[in-house]
Amino acid sequence: MRFGFDIDDTLINLREHAFHIYNRKLNQNIGVEIFRELKTVEIHEAFGLDKEAGGKMWNSLLEEIYFTDCPLFEGAKELLNKLDSEGHEIFYITSRPKQYCQKTRQWVKERGFPVSEQRFFCGMQDQEKIEIIRKLNLDFYFDDKPAVLDTLSDIATKVYVKDQSYNQEINIPRVKEWAGFSY
Numbered sequence: 001m002r003f004g005f006d007i008d009d010t011l012i013n014l015r016e017h018a019f020h021i022y023n024r025k026l027n028q029n030i031g032v033e034i035f036r037e038l039k040t041v042e043i044h045e046a047f048g049l050d051k052e053a054g055g056k057m058w059n060s061l062l063e064e065i066y067f068t069d070c071p072l073f074e075g076a077k078e079l080l081n082k083l084d085s086e087g088h089e090i091f092y093i094t095s096r097p098k099q100y101c102q103k104t105r106q107w108v109k110e111r112g113f114p115v116s117e118q119r120f121f122c123g124m125q126d127q128e129k130i131e132i133i134r135k136l137n138l139d140f141y142f143d144d145k146p147a148v149l150d151t152l153s154d155i156a157t158k159v160y161v162k163d164q165s166y167n168q169e170i171n172i173p174r175v176k177e178w179a180g181f182s183y
């Protein structure tokens with residue numbers, strides 16, 4: 001079968017990783033419990049930044065956020081390798097900016113995920129993911145972001161939401177933990 005995965009905050013804990021980087025850069029010590037209660041995908045609110053300042057901060061730290069030691073969600077790598085070894089096809093579909101695609105693919109590979117070059121899609125807008133998911137005829141797709149998931153309600157692909165504080169209103173099958181996940 002054909003399994004598609006978003007990367008950031010679906011397979012890896014990118015926002016929390018960025019949250020720690022923000023704390024360091026801003027010389028603050030905001031507790032992780034504040035992070036866990038955020039109802040937005042963006043994290044700037046926790047630091048009292050407005051949308052504009054938050055966007056600037058995020059973009060200025062993008063390379064550091066993406067390509068340092070962002071933790072994987074427990075069990076994610078193991079599950080994907082298991083699916084791969086069972087003969088399933090694993091696709092990655094990430095809206096990271098185009099200029100980071102190659103480096104992202106390399107990073108994901110080095111972290112131990114099974115990556116095939118032809119099955120790595122990157123650099124699209126959130127709303128363009130649906131076209132790719134449709135074209136690829138995926139059996140399953142996993143994402144965390146409400147703006148993406150909201151566009152996927154009328155496709156044959158079985159869509160799951162990776163459980164996060166900002167997507168609690170989404171009413172589709174939910175993955176809380178990758179360890180032990182079965183479809």
Ligand SMILES: [Mg+2]
Binds near residue numbers: 006009010145
């Ligand atoms: Mg994501």
